[in-house]
Amino acid sequence: DAGITQSPRHKVTETGTPVTLRCHQTENHRYMYWYRQDPGHGLRLIHYSYGVKDTDKGEVSDGYSVSRSKTEDFLLTLESATSSQTSVYFCAISESNLDEQYFGPGTRLTVT
Amino acid sequence: AQSVTQPDIHITVSEGASLELRCNYSYGATPYLFWYVQSPGQGLQLLLKYFSGDTLVQGIKGFEAEFKRSQSSFNLRKPSVHWSDAAEYFCAVGPPMDSSYKLIFGSGTRLLVRP
Numbered sequence: 611d612a613g614i615t616q617s618p619r620h621k622v623t624e625t626g627t628p629v630t631l632r633c634h635q636t637e638n639h640r641y642m643y644w645y646r647q648d649p650g651h652g653l654r655l656i657h658y659s660y661g662v663k664d665t666d667k668g669e670v671s672d673g674y675s676v677s678r679s680k681t682e683d684f685l686l687t688l689e690s691a692t693s694s695q696t697s698v699y700f701c702a703i704s705e706s707n708l709d710e711q712y713f714g715p716g717t718r719l720t721v722t
Numbered sequence: 723a724q725s726v727t728q729p730d731i732h733i734t735v736s737e738g739a740s741l742e743l744r745c746n747y748s749y750g751a752t753p754y755l756f757w758y759v760q761s762p763g764q765g766l767q768l769l770l771k772y773f774s775g776d777t778l779v780q781g782i783k784g785f786e787a788e789f790k791r792s793q794s795s796f797n798l799r800k801p802s803v804h805w806s807d808a809a810e811y812f813c814a815v816g817p818p819m820d821s822s823y824k825l826i827f828g829s830g831t832r833l834l835v836r837p
Contacts, residue, residue, distance in 0.1 A: 614765075645827075650731075650829055651829060652726075652728075652812055652827035652828050652829040652830050653766075653812065653827040654827075655824055655825070658824065668824065669824075700765060700766070702766075707816075708754065708773075708816075710756060710768050710771050711768075711825060712768070713758075713765035713766040713767075714765055715764065715765045716764075716765055
């Protein structure tokens with residue numbers, strides 16, 4: 611299994627609070643991704659990174675920001691959590707943009 | 723716009739029966755194609771991938787998929803299903819000659835296996 615960890619694995623937070631999710635990899639892969647998974651929608655890309663300090667938006671980026679200061683860490687921040695951001699969040703990594711992506715175990719976030 | 727369609731939300735098969743999960747894509751060129759499986763409470767695991775060449779690709783756990791350009795399809799098959807195959811299956815496409823790095827996922831098909 612690819613060395614990808616996500617923390618926390620579960621979180622409950624209140625509307626309006628900031629939340630940061632962490633993805634950590636030990637594979638030294640260049641590309642990292644954040645997805646959210648919701649019933650009936652499959653996985654939707656939030657943000658991705660193609661190198662340290664190089665990030666770009668995905669299809670559902672509103673309300674989210676990311677940072678990547680080191681190859682191994684990719685942080686996803688919900689600046690002011692809303693109930694619509696209740697979801698399961700997956701991090702993924704890939705060696706290049708032409709390779710398959712490997713997924714972390716996910717973080718279940720509940721915004722009350 | 724690129725899209726991936728998995729027309730079956732749920733499929734139920736009996737253990738030992740054959741399985742085919744459908745995937746259709748809309749894309750301007752031949753994309754890279756993937757099938758992932760997700761067991762309950764787990765992340766996604768790659769089953770197989772198609773980049774080019776032989777249109778019938780073999781994957782892990784006895785799965786195979788066939789790329790049919792004329793039908794824009796990449797259906798997943800298994801000749802004999804095991805109870806442990808019960809999971810959700812996702813088809814995904816990626817851009818082979820595009821500077822973006824995005825996979826587009828279908829909405830998934832949940833497989834139930836009858837004993």
